[in-house]
Amino acid sequence: MIRKTPFHERTSALNETGLWEHWSNALVAQRYQMSEKFEYFAIRNAAGLFDTSPLYKYRFTGPDAERFLGGILARDPRKCAVGHAQYTLWCDDRGYVIEDGVLLHVAADEYLLTAAEPNLAYFQGFLGRLDAAVEDVTEDWGVLSVQGPFARDLLTAVAPAAKDLAYFGVMQATVAKVPVLISRTGYTGDLGYEIWAPAADALAVWDAVAAAGKGRGVIPFGMTALYMARIEAGLVLLDVDFHSSRFAWTDADRTTPVELGLGWMFRELAPPTDGKTGSGNGSSATAAANGHDARAFIGREAIARELRERTSRWQLTGLVVDWHDYDRIYDAAGLIPPKDHNPIQDEYYVYDDELNQLGYATSQMYSPMLQRHIALARVPLGLTAPGSRVKLELPVAHRYEYFDAQVTRLPLFNPQRRTA
Amino acid sequence: MAKTNGAKSNGTRRTPPTREARTYDAIVIGGGHNGLTNAAYLSKAGLRTLVLERRPIFGGAAITEELRPGFWFTTFSYALSLLRPDIIHELELVKHGFMPILMPSTFCPREDGDYMLLGQDHGENHKEIERQSKHDADAYDAFNHDITKVLQAIKPLMDQAPPDFWSDDPEELIRLAALAARFRNLDRKVLHDAIRLLTGSAANFLDDYFESDLLKGYMASSAIIGTKVGPYSEGSGLVLLYHLLGEHDGEFGAWAFHKQGNGGFTKVLARAAESFGVEIKLEAAVDHVITTGGRATGVALANGDEYHAPIVVSAVDPRRTFLELVDPRELPTELVEQIQRFRFQGTSAKVNFALDGYPRFPTLGDRTDQYRGFTNIGPSMEYLERAFDDAKYGWYSKRPYLDCALQSTVDPDMAPPGKAVMSCFVQYAPYELRESDWDTEKQNLGDTVQATLESFFPGFGSLVLQREIRTPLDIERTVGLSEGNIFAGEFLAPQMWFMRPALGWANYRTPIAGYYQCGSGTHPGGCVMGAPGKLAAEAVLKDRDRGKVGGNGAAGTSRGGTRAAVGGALASTSSRG
Numbered sequence: 003m004i005r006k007t008p009f010h011e012r013t014s015a016l017n018e019t020g021l022w023e024h025w026s027n028a029l030v031a032q033r034y035q036m037s038e039k040f041e042y043f044a045i046r047n048a049a050g051l052f053d054t055s056p057l058y059k060y061r062f063t064g065p066d067a068e069r070f071l072g073g074i075l076a077r078d079p080r081k082c083a084v085g086h087a088q089y090t091l092w093c094d095d096r097g098y099v100i101e102d103g104v105l106l107h108v109a110a111d112e113y114l115l116t117a118a119e120p121n122l123a124y125f126q127g128f129l130g131r132l133d134a135a136v137e138d139v140t141e142d143w144g145v146l147s148v149q150g151p152f153a154r155d156l157l158t159a160v161a162p163a164a165k166d167l168a169y170f171g172v173m174q175a176t177v178a179k180v181p182v183l184i185s186r187t188g189y190t191g192d193l194g195y196e197i198w199a200p201a202a203d204a205l206a207v208w209d210a211v212a213a214a215g216k217g218r219g220v221i222p223f224g225m226t227a228l229y230m231a232r233i234e235a236g237l238v239l240l241d242v243d244f245h246s247s248r249f250a251w252t253d254a255d256r257t258t259p260v261e262l263g264l265g266w267m268f269r270e271l272a273p274p275t276d277g278k279t280g281s282g283n284g285s286s287a288t289a290a291a292n293g294h295d296a297r298a299f300i301g302r303e304a305i306a307r308e309l310r311e312r313t314s315r316w317q318l319t320g321l322v323v324d325w326h327d328y329d330r331i332y333d334a335a336g337l338i339p340p341k342d343h344n345p346i347q348d349e350y351y352v353y354d355d356e357l358n359q360l361g362y363a364t365s366q367m368y369s370p371m372l373q374r375h376i377a378l379a380r381v382p383l384g385l386t387a388p389g390s391r392v393k394l395e396l397p398v399a400h401r402y403e404y405f406d407a408q409v410t411r412l413p414l415f416n417p418q419r420r421t422a
Numbered sequence: 423m424a425k426t427n428g429a430k431s432n433g434t435r436r437t438p439p440t441r442e443a444r445t446y447d448a449i450v451i452g453g454g455h456n457g458l459t460n461a462a463y464l465s466k467a468g469l470r471t472l473v474l475e476r477r478p479i480f481g482g483a484a485i486t487e488e489l490r491p492g493f494w495f496t497t498f499s500y501a502l503s504l505l506r507p508d509i510i511h512e513l514e515l516v517k518h519g520f521m522p523i524l525m526p527s528t529f530c531p532r533e534d535g536d537y538m539l540l541g542q543d544h545g546e547n548h549k550e551i552e553r554q555s556k557h558d559a560d561a562y563d564a565f566n567h568d569i570t571k572v573l574q575a576i577k578p579l580m581d582q583a584p585p586d587f588w589s590d591d592p593e594e595l596i597r598l599a600a601l602a603a604r605f606r607n608l609d610r611k612v613l614h615d616a617i618r619l620l621t622g623s624a625a626n627f628l629d630d631y632f633e634s635d636l637l638k639g640y641m642a643s644s645a646i647i648g649t650k651v652g653p654y655s656e657g658s659g660l661v662l663l664y665h666l667l668g669e670h671d672g673e674f675g676a677w678a679f680h681k682q683g684n685g686g687f688t689k690v691l692a693r694a695a696e697s698f699g700v701e702i703k704l705e706a707a708v709d710h711v712i713t714t715g716g717r718a719t720g721v722a723l724a725n726g727d728e729y730h731a732p733i734v735v736s737a738v739d740p741r742r743t744f745l746e747l748v749d750p751r752e753l754p755t756e757l758v759e760q761i762q763r764f765r766f767q768g769t770s771a772k773v774n775f776a777l778d779g780y781p782r783f784p785t786l787g788d789r790t791d792q793y794r795g796f797t798n799i800g801p802s803m804e805y806l807e808r809a810f811d812d813a814k815y816g817w818y819s820k821r822p823y824l825d826c827a828l829q830s831t832v833d834p835d836m837a838p839p840g841k842a843v844m845s846c847f848v849q850y851a852p853y854e855l856r857e858s859d860w861d862t863e864k865q866n867l868g869d870t871v872q873a874t875l876e877s878f879f880p881g882f883g884s885l886v887l888q889r890e891i892r893t894p895l896d897i898e899r900t901v902g903l904s905e906g907n908i909f910a911g912e913f914l915a916p917q918m919w920f921m922r923p924a925l926g927w928a929n930y931r932t933p934i935a936g937y938y939q940c941g942s943g944t945h946p947g948g949c950v951m952g953a954p955g956k957l958a959a960e961a962v963l964k965d966r967d968r969g970k971v972g973g974n975g976a977a978g979t980s981r982g983g984t985r986a987a988v989g990g991a992l993a994s995t996s997s998r999g
Contacts, residue, residue: 037526037542040794047523047681048834195650217840219831325511338574341672370524370671373507389765 004029006375007055008144008204012212016222023225026140028056031290033224039343039370041223044228045190046371047148048219051211052228054189054196055204058117059143060125064134069248074128075105076259076305076370077267077368078295087170087185090115091259091267097304098247098256099126099333101240104187108173114139114183114198118240124248128300144204148211149194151419157184157195157352159214160207164195167422177211178203191235233365233378236412238262238321242347243318243364243378260308261380263318263412270295271306296308316361316380320414321352323394324406335399341368341375352379353393353404360385360392371417377407378413385409441730446472446701448733448962449721451708452902452941455688457737458702459955460940460962462513462695464733467963469899471700472720472729475485476707476902480692481903482737483908484950485684490888492838494774496683497892498901498908500772500827500845501525501796503668503677504951505583505687512956517692521686522678523672525833527793531638531878533787536994538636539792548667554634566630571612573667573674578604580667583957584945619659625803627659635802641832643800643823644675647848648908648948649767652810653803661913664947666818677796679832684950691952693990711736711747711937718936718987732936732973733962737955739903739910740764740923740943744932753933760924765914767815768846768894771851771870776888777842781827782878794831799824799878807860809850816856818867821874822848841887846871851907853894860895867891909948910941919945930958936971938962 005028007013013031019034030053035043044050062071071079075090083108091102103116117320125136135321148156157164161175164184180203186192199207212220229239238244244257258266272294308314332339345367352361366377380391390409395402445471450461454476465471479485483498502522510520530538538554542548548559583806585598605613619627621631624645628638644652645662652658670676680687692702711734720730736743744753772883780790800806800823809819825847830837837843848871855863870892875882894906903910911917920928923943940958942948965971 035526035791036546037524039524039542043523043832047521217834219834325507329507338674339672340568343671367669371516371521373510373520373671374856 007053007056008199008201009053009146009208011205011300011374012208013053013222015170016226019095021224021294022106022333026058030056031222031224033147033226034222038224038226038230041221041227042221042343042370043226044219044221045192045231046151049148049152049156050190050223050227051215051238052147052149052206052222052223054145054147055143055201057145057146058120058138060115060117060122060133060137060141062090062113062115064132065111066134067113067133070129070132070134071105071113071115072137072297073299074125075176076299076301077105078297078305079105079107079113086111087172087187089170089187092121092257093301093305094247095300095301095304096247096256097258097301097308099244099259099262100246100248102238104185104336106183106184106185108174110313111325114341119246137351141200142201144201144207144229146197146199146208146211147188147190148189148197149192149223150220151193152215152220153193153195153346154213156211156220157197160210160358164370167195173230178206178254180206181374182207189235190231190233191237191413191415192417195420199202211337212399217249224329226344229347230343230367230369233345233367233376234369234371234413236263236378236414238318238378239347239365244386247395257310257318258314259305260314261316261318265309265317266384267311271302271309277280312383314383316382317386318364318378318380318412319386320410320412321363321379321392321394321407321411322372324408325374327406328375331398331403331405335403337399343368343370350377351395352381353395355391355393357393357404361419363394376410378412381409426838431785441942443967444727444729444731446470446719446731449473449729449731449737450735450737450940451721452476452482452737453480453702453704454737454901454941455484455684455690455691455950455952456940456942456955457482457735458691458700459509459513459690459952459958460737461700461702462691462698462733463956463959464735464962465695465700466513467959469733469966472731473695473702474706474708474723474729475702475704477900478705479684479712480702483686483897483903484684484688486683487775487931488993489774489890490776491801493841493843493888494683494685495774495776495890496685496829497774497890498772498843498897499950500685500829500847502680502684502687502950503665503675504668504927504949504953506951506953506956507669509580509952509956513691513694515690515694516616518697519681519686519690521681521690523681524670525827525832527792527795529792529797529800530636530801531783531797532841533877535635535783537783537785537792538640542639548835551634553634555632558632558634558637561631562637565628568611569663569666570674571609572616572663575604575618577667579919580661580946580951580953583961584922586926586929587920589927597896600890616663616825619663620770621656622659623656624653624658624662627662628653628803635804637857639802639805640798641799642803642806643798643825644871646806646810646823647825647847648770648849649913650767650813650850650852651733652807654807655810657914659753660915660918664913664949668949677892677957679827679829681833682835683829683833685899687950700762702842708747710749711934713748713752713934713937716752716935718934722806733938733966734937734947735940735958735962737939737941738939739766741766741904743939743941743943744923748932748934748937749819757924757927757933760927764913764923766853766903766905766919767906767912768853768897768908769850770906770908771848771867771894771897772817772890772892773848773868774890774892775844776837776845777828777844777885778830778887779840780842781844781875781882781885783879790831795827796823797826797828799874800825812851815852815960816852816854818851818855818863818870819849820870822851822871824871824874824877825849841886845873851894851908853898860893864891865891865895867893878944910943911947913947918947922947930954930961931965935967
């Protein structure tokens with residue numbers, strides 16, 4: 003039986019298309035209006051509201067919660083003080099990614115972690131004798147994501163203290179008399195916030211935010227617009243850009259964080275250079291303060307080895323299709339070059355000039371903001387330098403054609419306001 | 423002074439600079455979108471380029487002004503469609519903030535409360551058209567298919583200089599042969615449709631497909647915009663075709679609203695131009711082009727300052743380019759006569775409103791989503807033709823055609839929350855009025871427009887916070903477009919392609935060596951398109967590479983290192999056709 007999110011009463015009234023997707027067995031709008039592109043422009047030019055409630059949410063509590071998470075998560079949770087959030091992931095002991103999520107440090111000894119799929123048993127399996135607990139709180143919360151250039155104004159209107167909330171900051175607030183958590187996070191690569199409201203009171207929060215946006219072009223947006231924004235932002239999606247190593251059949255379907263372009267998470271894995279701080283557990287706090295991450299988290303050894311020996315098989319990067327080549331190929335086929343913004347979250351292969359396969363694209367679309375066809379693609383390490391040339395295989399008039407494309411750093415779209 | 427998009431940043435210096443400082447590789451007269459485009463390409467190719475703009479803001483007719491606190495008006499030009507995609511990429515406009523926002527719908531109201539609202543969903547559009555005529559629903563697809571074939575065939579002509587049928591240059595002969603081959607290979611129906619549209623009336627063509635007055639009125643509106651023709655006039659087909667050639671993200675005939683209007687666009691263009699090294703000087707009215715021995719060597723400003731360059735490009739209209747900026751006696755008489763015959767006869771006006779809220783359309787209640795694109799006040803071809811009838815006899819339409827856009831619906835930054843700005847393109851408003859003048863009739867025109875809107879949207883008047891009227895005379899006085907013609911010259915068949923602006927002088931050159939033209943009065947023509955600016959730059963650079971200009975007396979500051987790369991880009995673009 004399909005379920006409804008805490009915001010369903012509002013989202014169902016607003017969904018003019020009758021198009022829904024099933025996300026973790028909950029109804030979410032594919033698009034609210036006849037034009038998903040108009041919704042996308044709300045994200046990039048005004049603000050959009052998105053119901054992100056179906057995301058799995060876990061609550062970790064207890065004196066050992068930090069230690070527990072520190073043993074599992076790839077980024078050091080000790081660097082995430084109360085009132086901060088962290089984009090993170092967890093790996094298996096071979097250094098392959100299981101999933102990614104956002105960790106919110108909401109209070110001393112209390113964290114929230116988002117996940118795309120169920121992970122409770124996995125987490126519980128590592129509790130051992132630690133004085134910590136983990137529970138699935140997915141349905142306790144309605145989470146309203148407010149994304150776009152006006153997002154700060156809207157948040158400030160409903161919770162004045164949110165005005166100064168820093169990028170990846172977390173705060174407690176009251177919106178429409180409802181106690182909420184606000185995190186400066188999102189999945190659009192734009193200025194954005196997520197308001198975590200107790201499920202029972204979620205509608206009041208939606209109404210307050212919607213009222214603050216009235217007359218300002220603020221509209222709800224659906225999954226299609228979200229996917230458009232996340233591809234531009236280079237934000238990876240489970241089962242599209244990577245697969246959980248727990249459920250992959252072969253290593254070809256597994257990905258390391260470095261291969262996923264997230265090597266920046268591990269800058270502190272390298273041993274300290276001053277030689278004074280040891281790497282043993284006893285001095286880990288000092289080491290952490292000095293920037294060195296000495297934690298023994300799952301996958302650490304494998305990731306350190308991969309970094310040391312440069313054994314990554316590929317790296318996720320951006321591709322920008324050569325517009326001139328694109329138009330030329332379609333013109334030659336007698337077709338008008340399509341510029342379709344609908345995301346294609348499927349594999350298309352990447353070649354060199356001699357048509358040897360180099361890798362593959364996992365997501366692609368025409369970006370109205372960038373005015374180019376863009377893709378997220380896995381390319382060999384030797385080709386990750388921006389400007390490297392590859393060919394992207396796409397079907398044109400019932401046969402494959404090979405389009406010139408350039409490797410580009412992620413994110414492809416990264417406005418200053420996102421972090422400002 | 424009102425805030426404007428092209429902030430005054432670089433006024434004329436009163437201390438005369440040294441001669442060296444006043445010497446450039448190229449000078450562009452006029453800081454409209456074509457002037458800026460031209461200068462950007464020249465500078466990108468290594469020429470030290472100066473743009474001289476008469477007004478305190480750049481952008482020409484593509485400006486956005488805050489004429490009331492919080493309300494931004496697209497005073498003249500108001501939407502984007504025909505801008506050549508090549509320019510977006512070659513001038514790296516995205517990096518500088520290029521942002522064409524989708525206008526997802528078109529609203530065609532009737533006075534009796536009926537309406538047609540077309541949007542992004544194909545199936546929904548069918549049903550919406552069926553409300554007017556079941557016959558027309560699939561006719562609409564047939565029309566779009568047929569016309570798209572024509573557009574596909576003629577689009578390459580927009581991206582290359584017109585052919586010179588009298589040239590004996592081998593390169594030109596090859597181009598002519600390629601053109602002939604292209605037409606020979608065209609499907610016969612496509613060719614015939616193209617000729618019917620290029621020579622005939624929009625009404626004839628539309629009548630072949632449709633029976634709904636409302637749908638035909640909407641389609642025919644694109645056939646009259648900016649031109650002194652009615653939908654039944656021969657020649658209106660050409661105007662229709664021209665407007666449908668525009669595209670948004672690959673979709674023919676679709677329009678976008680640039681962030682902050684077309685003034686926002688020219689601001690992006692200026693940033694791009696400056697990033698290539700272009701210098702823009704405001705409040706620098708050019709009095710005339712200085713010529714020495716039949717060559718252009720610079721310009722003299724109205725204040726007496728002189729700037730020197732072996733290349734001077736005029737981005738202003740043909741009348742000013744040939745009859746005012748240079749002494750017509752220096753030109754062949756035949757050319758002078760052609761330019762004297764060149765029709766301007768501006769026929770459009772703008773009335774822009776600041777509104778306290780959104781107009782109410784009686785049968786749609788409190789809905790406002792119908793205003794996210796153009797609102798087309800032209801419910802039938804007869805309505806449009808009757809509006810034209812007034813203009814034929816020297817008066818503005820008693821019931822004008824209006825192309826309205828409540829731009830704050832797609833770009834909320836254009837007006838304070840809950841308020842709106844509304845741009846209304848008005849036609850017909852002929853430049854020459856019989857037994858009156860525009861200074862006398864200006865407010866009456868505003869009243870006529872407002873009364874028309876009132877009849878479609880009862881209560882409209884009570885929403886009006888401010889009204890800004892721009893008659894053809896205002897357009898001429900402010901922007902400098904002769905007779906207020908928004909295209910810098912009428913879209914009439916004898917004034918297009920290899921005849922724009924004159925036979926034998928459609929290749930952006932002039933009889934004066936080093937003096938070029940790049941305004942909308944050259945091929946392909948008006949609208950915020952940039953093609954004239956770009957194609958003129960190609961002509962300049964080709965001459966430079968052949969040693970015809972720029973070799974003598976140049977500032978000697980060319981950044982030769984960039985020449986090859988840019989030349990390559992231009993060459994590869996022009997070879998597309």
